[in-house]
Amino acid sequence: MADAAALARRPGPVPAVDRAAGILLALGNGQGDASLSDLARRLRIHKSTAHGILATLARHRFVDRNPETRRYRLGPALAALGRAAVDRQDLGALARPHLVRLRRLSGETATLHLRDGSGSVILASEESANQLKVVAPPGYRLPPDAGAVAKVLRAFGPGEAGWPARLPAYTPRSVRDPARYRQELLRVRRAGVAVDDMEYLSGVRAISAPVFRGTPGRDAEAIGALSIVGVSARLSPAALRRLAGPLRDAAQALSAALAPDAGGSPPRPVRKGFRGEGRARG
Template sequence: MRSSPASGPGYNVRAVERAMELLSALAGGDPALGVTELAERLGLHKSTVHRLLVTLEGGGFVEQDQVSGRYRLGLKLFELGAVVGARQELRCEALPYMRDLSAKSGHTVHLVLLSGYDPIYVEKVENPHSVVSYSQIGKKLPLHATAAGKVLLAHLPPADQEEVLRGPLAAYTPNTITDPAVLREHLARIVKQGYALDNEELELGLRCVAAPIRGARGHVVASLSLSGLSATLTPERLPGLTAAARETALAISHRLGYSEALSLLRQG
């Protein structure tokens, strides 16, 4: 799952580029196309197109009509598109609750999803009294050094969690947890207590609290975080802010179909 830092034209794989061009051609409006037609449109040899189609068919990305022999897009793409759609639905469902939490708490609120092992800000509601300048939508953040990241890390499958713990675990401040054994225990407490704290672990002067958002099946699909300056997000205020973040995350989870959210909300 770990994402690679390599990117750019120098790392492009030509076969993958051709496969993407082929899928785009099949999505161009014609219900189905044959090998010859695809080869002409892409400027490729028919044998190359055929190999690509056989490979993509094996993964469910294209399907061949058994009567005409032509190819069309496969249901695997519908499955992947549904995942993207679900993420967009999550943002739409979460945003009103995020605005409410920001207004009531006086702090900035983030919605964070995982891409590989990279937590990414996908939504942000700034509060004029607590602007967090380091965050922006689309920006990656450390998995082990932020409250939102630690919530997601704590709920990863054991094998994936251990891969992250093998490091390297960069130190961003003196408070960053970089000892795998200490972090492992810390993550277990996060699962038990239902929230995570970032005590100036990414940037001195900033604190954060985060809670998990669960999907219909109960698995963690995102994290909701509340961030602010340490001078305002004080230890005295943390219990109330933590409770507010957890309640908001549960309310969003309920909107996503998590059946146990209501009973947990009633328990306080």
């Protein structure tokens, strides 16, 4: 009964977005380009409505209009989005063997996070077989400055732009002082791994290593992080130290698979490092 009530409250489609999606699908059905009249007829909408939607899609290059024939076709922005989606799928597939090995080695959950705005998002994971475990579903987003992943992305990232005056207190163990956090990031750059000792979630420890597109230069920016995360009762500080080497090796191997000569693109340089920056070690 509760499920039926939740389903009844679920919002329906937004008409304008639904029609825009219909136009894109109609143009991508393999029949080539189409006129305004064709599209309005297929979607059973007024020509004025179709014209407004097409004008908006054209503004963002999702469709192109041939000025001579006045016919529409799919635009280059869709191709760019498609490539981005394929790149993420490929990265998840490349990471899978490393995630499986790290899960088997540690007995805990292994994840691959990618940068996502100011935070990060889980692209792929292999969860622990233990009944008591950290669940890490793909698509789950971590907030800025949350745990070991955030330390890696900060340490091998674009510097201090946008840092808050005080860092968030997720748990009583969270590092809130920016000066102390900066020193922690220097240690992360030297060690090539970051540790979260119950700083984001009480009773949970984690260790993360940076993933780059290829072998990183001094100012390379990490695109994401490989991590091992588990309950503190099993994942002790000693266990984190033991797992640091294998995790670092896995992150380096995944980075090498993303090198330009392996089909990736070169790493994006950091615009400005944080003060006191040390040399990166992958």
